[in-house]
Amino acid sequence: MTGSGFVRRTMVVDGVHTSYLEAGGGTPLLLLHGGEFGGGAEVCWERVLPGLAEHHRVVAPDLLGFGETDKLIDFVDGKGRRLAHLGAFCQLLGLQDIVVVGNSMGGMLALSDAARKRSVVPAAGIVSLAGGGQLSSNEHTDALFEYDGSLEGMRRIVQALFAGAPWPANTAYVQRRHALSLAPGAWEAIAAARFRRPVLDGEPAVSRPGAGIDYAAITVPTLMIAGAEDKIKPAGWADEVCALIPDSSQAVIPASGHCPQIEAPETTLPLILEFAAKFR
Numbered sequence: 001m002t003g004s005g006f007v008r009r010t011m012v013v014d015g016v017h018t019s020y021l022e023a024g025g026g027t028p029l030l031l032l033h034g035g036e037f038g039g040g041a042e043v044c045w046e047r048v049l050p051g052l053a054e055h056h057r058v059v060a061p062d063l064l065g066f067g068e069t070d071k072l073i074d075f076v077d078g079k080g081r082r083l084a085h086l087g088a089f090c091q092l093l094g095l096q097d098i099v100v101v102g103n104s105m106g107g108m109l110a111l112s113d114a115a116r117k118r119s120v121v122p123a124a125g126i127v128s129l130a131g132g133g134q135l136s137s138n139e140h141t142d143a144l145f146e147y148d149g150s151l152e153g154m155r156r157i158v159q160a161l162f163a164g165a166p167w168p169a170n171t172a173y174v175q176r177r178h179a180l181s182l183a184p185g186a187w188e189a190i191a192a193a194r195f196r197r198p199v200l201d202g203e204p205a206v207s208r209p210g211a212g213i214d215y216a217a218i219t220v221p222t223l224m225i226a227g228a229e230d231k232i233k234p235a236g237w238a239d240e241v242c243a244l245i246p247d248s249s250q251a252v253i254p255a256s257g258h259c260p261q262i263e264a265p266e267t268t269l270p271l272i273l274e275f276a277a278k279f280r
Helices: 041-045 049-051 078-093 106-114 139-145 151-161 172-181 186-193 236-246 265-279
Strands: 007-013 016-025 027-031 057-061 096-102 124-129 222-227 248-253
Touching: 007 078, 016 041, 016 078, 027 041, 027 049, 027 078, 027 106, 027 236, 041 057, 041 124, 041 172, 049 057, 049 265, 057 078, 057 186, 078 106, 096 106, 096 265, 139 151, 151 172, 172 186, 222 236, 222 265, 236 248, 248 265
Parallel strands: 027 057, 027 096, 096 124, 124 222, 222 248
Antiparallel strands: 007 016, 016 057
């Protein structure tokens, strides 16, 4: 049992030991965490988990390579491998017609799957918090991609994720994420996912995650949630994405960065619940 009253469970999915949090009852929500070093289900969702579980069955897996799930990476199709794992995970748990709530990489995964001709995650609706669109190119995105495993490097990641200064100044919080990032195999798996082979003459340039999603092909209702002070997203990114998704809406969380569910749970939680209530 976790500190938030959630049960942590483990099951084998396609030979992969997969850890996840579960609580509540009713219409299921699948929570997908972000892809930063030191990320995972609990650290991503702990501030909204109890409130969501009052109304829904909430399932929050540690994705491949993160948390207490096996540290694996597919060098040919990392995104496709993660989605295949999620699809098998949902099947084993009997999850159908779910609302998928994803932060950053988690939101990108949900949108990517919904845009494919044959999706594997049975999403009836999607809430994407800072997931999708492009990333900015600045010192904050550099901090996310060039982490060296040091405590100061983790402080720079925390500074990139949050708008407010108290978060990187909170040494205990930075140390917690630092410890998660250095669990056996965690740094290696996440660092490997960032590898990009050299581009040869005549080959197309290789972009960072977020590109290549056919947003116009997404047919499920979608809510995009953006932090008003997101340091690693360009201004107007959510407007651009919503303009392409036929059935979409957006909300902007004031005084919040890339993880509004952590930085402003009192504002973010009601938005998720209001959207998810449409599918009960």
